[in-house]
Amino acid sequence: MRCRSWLTLFTLAGSLLLFLPHTQAQAGTVTFYANGEELATEGFTSPELTKDGWTLRFEHIYVTLAAVSAYQTDPPFDPHRDDEITAARQVSLPGPFTLDLTGDAAPRVLIGAIDTAPPGHYNALSWRLLKADSGPAAGYSMMLTGTAGKDGRTRPFVLYSAEESTYRCGEYIGDERKGFLPADDGSTDLELTFHLDHIFGRADRPAEDPMNLSAHGFDPFADNKIGATMRLRGLHIGHTGEGHCRVEWH
Amino acid sequence: MRGPKVRTLFAGLLAGMALTPPLVQAHGAIISRTTQTVICVQATYDSGQPMAGAQMAVFSAADPTRARLTGTADNNGHYCVVSPPPADGAISIQARLAGHGAIIHIPADAERGFTQNSSPRTAAGYNTTQRVVMAASIVWGCIGTALYFTGRRPG
Incomplete structure (x- = not known):
């Protein structure tokens, strides 16, 4: 009888320990940044003019984001093949956040950090681009202001889009691999990268480059007084570094 | 009579092997394989x-x-x-x-x-103490089960 009591107690204690890895695993910090790269901070300047030869300098590039999430996926999420991200672990910043990609901290603009992230490789990323409720870009998910120039002409512009979308990306691709959060109270960072050349194209790339074929250039907006609506549907602006993302338009 | 003949033959073989020019040995061809x-x-x-x-x-x-x-x-x-x-x-x-x-x-x-x-679960990482306790639980379970049935022996 006594022996069986010990057996029961010991088995229960062992079973409880099975759940400990999830509750007691050391936590680290995952920090999210948004990045419009040099095209946001320096603009489109020679030789990197728009595909139709315009110089662009940006005063503000507002984007509004929510549900910024990082995932540990195995097998790794493939944005070319997979519709949904299936993750063993996930950390999220709910938002919404309205960021200016030309702000003081640009090109890397802090979105936020999570300091209770379980260790592992965060090899997938998702976020939602949605309309801002308030602030300078209220009513729009993306808004660009600045000055355009071509052939001696200079004109201010305001371009905006109210389209909402969800980006689902695989691993960050760049000079270094990102997203590895060590178990010993470490930190890592991830990046939501906005490729503005997918909107305006690039004069220093071949005209038949797939990006140039789909990009608007600036000519369609040049004859508007100041404000014009951009149609972003079909353009792949969001990346993680150089890594591709699947876009779902809402 | 047989002993001296065998010894002579053996000595001859050894001498022949010793006198074989090294050039003959170099004719061997070997193919090794690595995958x-x-x-x-x-x-x-x-x-x-x-x-x-x-x-x-x-x-x-x-x-x-x-x-x-x-x-x-x-x-x-x-x-x-x-x-x-x-x-x-x-x-x-x-x-x-x-x-x-x-x-x-x-x-x-x-x-x-x-x-x-x-596997994601392994990636989470059990520490050594947890692994030892889990293993001990399994072993003790076996021993306890055996003791239980031993105690129920009819008599």
Whole structure:
């Protein structure tokens, strides 16, 4: 009888320990940044003019984001093949956040950090681009202001889009691999990268480059007084570094 | 009479072997074999256009943040790795060109059907104490079960 009591107690204690890895695993910090790269901070300047030869300098590039999430996926999420991200672990910043990609901290603009992230490789990323409720870009998910120039002409512009979308990306691709959060109270960072050349194209790339074929250039907006609506549907602006993302338009 | 004949014959054989010129031994031909794994990838844009001349980098699972090999894809976006390090063969190959890139993960047992070689639960990591206690629980369970049935012996 006594022996069986010990057996029961010991088995229960062992079973409880099975759940400990999830509750007691050391936590680290995952920090999210948004990045419009040099095209946001320096603009489109020679030789990197728009595909139709315009110089662009940006005063503000507002984007509004929510549900910024990082995932540990195995097998790794493939944005070319997979519709949904299936993750063993996930950390999220709910938002919404309205960021200016030309702000003081640009090109890397802090979105936020999570300091209770379980260790592992965060090899997938998702976020939602949605309309801002308030602030300078209220009513729009993306808004660009600045000055355009071509052939001696200079004109201010305001371009905006109210389209909402969800980006689902695989691993960050760049000079270094990102997203590895060590178990010993470490930190890592991830990046939501906005490729503005997918909107305006690039004069220093071949005209038949797939990006140039789909990009608007600036000519369609040049004859508007100041404000014009951009149609972003079909353009792949969001990346993680150089890594591709699947876009779902809402 | 037989003994001296055998000894003479044996001595003759030894002498013949000793006098055989070394040149004859060099005529032996040996083929040795080593088996190498060759993994080839093709990097393309999603339009299907090859990423000609893409920068390629090979990472091992053991040291995933440092490229073990780097190279350049050919005009068709092809890039091959011979005997990829490390010994377990699990590698990731990254391709980058003109601001776009992709990475492919190739498990160690890719040749047997691309099954995964890691599990999320193991990745979470039980510490040594937890592993010992779990093992002890199993052993004690067996002993306890045996003691239980021993106690029920009819008598």
